[in-house]
Amino acid sequence: MDMSEIRHIVSQFRGCYQLPGNPERDVYLLPLSGGADSTALAIVMKLLYPGIAFEYIFTDTGAEEPEIYATLNELEKFLGKPITRIFGGKGLYELIEAWGGFLPSARDRWCTRALKLEPFREWLTKYAGIQKYMFVGIRADESSRIAFTLDEVTTEMPYIDLGVRREDVFRILQASVGIPRYYSRRVRSGCSCCPFQRRxxxxxxxxxxxxxxxxxxxxxxxxxxxxxxxxxxxxxxxxxxxxxxxxxxxxxxxxxxxxxxxxxxxxxxxxxxxxxxxxxxxxxxxxxxxxxxxxxxxxxxxxxxxxxxxxxxxxxxxxxxxxxxxxxxxxxxxxxxxxxxxxxxxxxxxxxxxxxxxxxxxxxxxxxxxxxxxxxxxxxxxxxxxxxxxxxxxxxxxxxxxxxxxxxxxxxxxxxxxxxxxxxxxxxxxxxxAAQEPTPDDESELDERFMACPLCQL
Structure with missing residues (x-):
């Protein structure tokens, strides 16, 4: 792990970001999927604001790629703080069986709701009545993508202000906790059977x-x-x-x-x-x-x-x-x-x-x-x-x-x-x-109907 290289990468970001709220009384939440964007965001925020007590949360679906857990373990070492791991009691396959074989799809995203959002909301009740800020890893090159929102929570997207793009995210991971091996065949994190995967x-x-x-x-x-x-x-x-x-x-x-x-x-x-x-x-x-x-x-x-x-x-x-x-x-x-x-x-x-x-x-x-x-x-x-x-x-x-x-x-x-x-x-x-060299603005158009919630795949 090359700390000087990581700091150098962060120092090259093209914009600036101002932390909102009052750190003495507000709660700062950083949900993690084990994927590239949220992992790199946790590293960036730790370096930019080392004195802030971020809460890092991972909500387990029971059908995750095994390498996700290895990434979370390495990230804990970097952060010097445990990641809160939440499990709702039943995993994806158990819920499919309990619901008579009803599969999640682009039309009915019950998997994200039942396995990610509802356990996360339940965990958040301990901070009821307190101002909460939630940081999500939507990048500058996908700024049109919709972030998820929660009651009593203000959603922040630091990558947008910082100008962080996909290539920046992977440079950070290469210099720190490493790129999860499942990226050799996947472009985003998520359950191994995720219905939002490409062919x-x-x-x-x-x-x-x-x-x-x-x-x-x-x-x-x-x-x-x-x-x-x-x-x-x-x-x-x-x-x-x-x-x-x-x-x-x-x-x-x-x-x-x-x-x-x-x-x-x-x-x-x-x-x-x-x-x-x-x-x-x-x-x-x-x-x-x-x-x-x-x-x-x-x-x-x-x-x-x-x-x-x-x-x-x-x-x-x-x-x-x-x-x-x-x-x-x-x-x-x-x-x-x-x-x-x-x-x-x-x-x-x-x-x-x-x-x-x-x-x-x-x-x-x-x-x-x-x-x-x-x-x-x-x-x-x-x-x-x-x-x-x-x-x-x-x-x-x-x-x-x-x-x-x-x-x-x-x-x-x-x-x-x-x-x-x-x-x-x-x-x-x-x-x-012969593949063509991509340009900085060569980000594929995103169709929200076929993109899972950021809580799953960032």
């Missing part, structure tokens, strides 16, 4: 924490018709016997759309269905200068090329400020080492259905999209891409000397492909995607 965030949850994904999936109610449309997919690794960490995604040809159909291992009378898939690769150089990939994964998917490009552009912008969560040292390393690929993949419609649920009687976390559907689409995308990646390995090492490692790689890849008897679909097109 790319849910895809990250599926790949990083499949047990938590399955738990969220079990809460959805699908009609028999919708349930049978998205069966679980046998992975290429399971069928070929190749360990998952030895699997590779195919690399597009340089600087152009490939525009070719991949081989199909079986024939079908059913028409193909397709989807655009985006993936990320982290490249590095070995001791002898050979380039190698040390991280690769599917970021998300979309029914349109424009949609997947937008998701990858947002992903790039996120990586530039949260590089520490990926074991990188700077935003420049992101620019140098991270590349994005886009594929259009297809498989016969009797086994692959990328479309969302439509039948009456289906209730999901996200309208028109289910966790089971995502598991199905990502599963098939991986199967198709891993098969094509194996074919690339075969072609790459064709003709290698029998005594070489390359020959062994070729033979094992051939054997893996022969072991797979089921459908593997095809990669119709692939390309590298």
């Amino acid at each position: 790319s965030e849910r895809a990250g949850l599926l790949q990083a924490k499949p047990i938590e994904f399955k738990r969220a999936m079990s809460c959805e109610k699908l009609s028999p018709e919708d349930a049978q449309r998205h069966p679980e997919v046998i992975s290429f690794s399971q069928e070929s016997g190749v360990a998952p960490n030895w699997m590779t995604l195919p690399l597009p040809a340089k600087d152009r759309m490939v525009g070719r159909a991949g081989r199909k291992d079986s024939l079908s009378l059913f028409a193909d269905k397709g989807v655009f898939v985006g993936a990320e690769f982290f490249f590095d150089s070995g001791l002898v200068g050979d380039e190698f990939i040390w991280h690769q994964r599917i970021v998300s998917y979309s029914s349109s090329l424009t949609g997947i490009k937008r998701q990858l552009q947002d992903r790039y912008k996120h990586l530039l400020t949260t590089f520490e969560a990926f074991h990188l040292d700077s935003a420049d390393e992101v620019r140098q080492k991270v590349r994005f690929a886009i594929y259009y993949v297809q498989a016969p419609s009797d086994v692959f259905d990328p479309d969302g649920p439509t039948a009456p009687g289906t209730y999901t976390w996200h309208a028109g999209e289910s966790f089971r559907q995502m598991e199905h689409v990502i599963g098939w995308s991986k199967r198709i891409l891993h098969a094509e990646g194996m074919r690339q390995q075969v072609a790459k090492y064709e003709g290698a000397k029998e005594t070489s490692w390359a020959f062994e790689q070729h033979e094992s890849s051939v054997a893996a492909l022969k072991a797979v008897v089921g459908e593997t679909g095809q990669v119709v097109d692939s390309m590298w995607f």
Whole structure:
């Protein structure tokens, strides 16, 4: 923890903030979500006003990302003061079960109300009749976002006056308590199953924490018709016997759309269905200068090329400020080492259905999209891409000397492909995607219908 660096960052803020009220008689509240904005705000206010006795409060939903608790513990060390932790008695999943499977959504935000606001209001009754100020981390680059309010509480947004933007928040965290690891796949904090997550965030949850994904999936109610449309997919690794960490995604040809159909291992009378898939690769150089990939994964998917490009552009912008969560040292390393690929993949419609649920009687976390559907689409995308990646390995090492490692790689890849008897679909097109550098004013427009309460996600 570099205190001089943290103080230097705070000293560079473009504005100034005047603490309201009378510190001798008023109460100063700083609710924490365990996310980046509220954590950094607690650090900033501690440095700007070291003599003020802020009350730090975290309201637990019982479905938080595990790394949130680690961040709170580190923050307590920095503040030199315990954080009050409130739990309403029942967590999110317990309330869903008690309420007959009623899921929270953009139309009914009962999760924030029942798990955050009501326990917080109850805790606040001990300060009834006292002037209270509550500090929330709405940043200068999202100043149009609505903050939550409470009776007898004045809401303050210091970041607005200070000119603190997203990049400032993560610089503060990098120099102090660190960036929570879940930011490697999420753009905000919240419950692991939060209905306000983007598709790319849910895809990250599926790949990083499949047990938590399955738990969220079990809460959805699908009609028999919708349930049978998205069966679980046998992975290429399971069928070929190749360990998952030895699997590779195919690399597009340089600087152009490939525009070719991949081989199909079986024939079908059913028409193909397709989807655009985006993936990320982290490249590095070995001791002898050979380039190698040390991280690769599917970021998300979309029914349109424009949609997947937008998701990858947002992903790039996120990586530039949260590089520490990926074991990188700077935003420049992101620019140098991270590349994005886009594929259009297809498989016969009797086994692959990328479309969302439509039948009456289906209730999901996200309208028109289910966790089971995502598991199905990502599963098939991986199967198709891993098969094509194996074919690339075969072609790459064709003709290698029998005594070489390359020959062994070729033979094992051939054997893996022969072991797979089921459908593997095809990669119709692939390309590298060059993300654009974001500008200081390149903040996405916020739609309040799809943003959770700041008490959850700041």
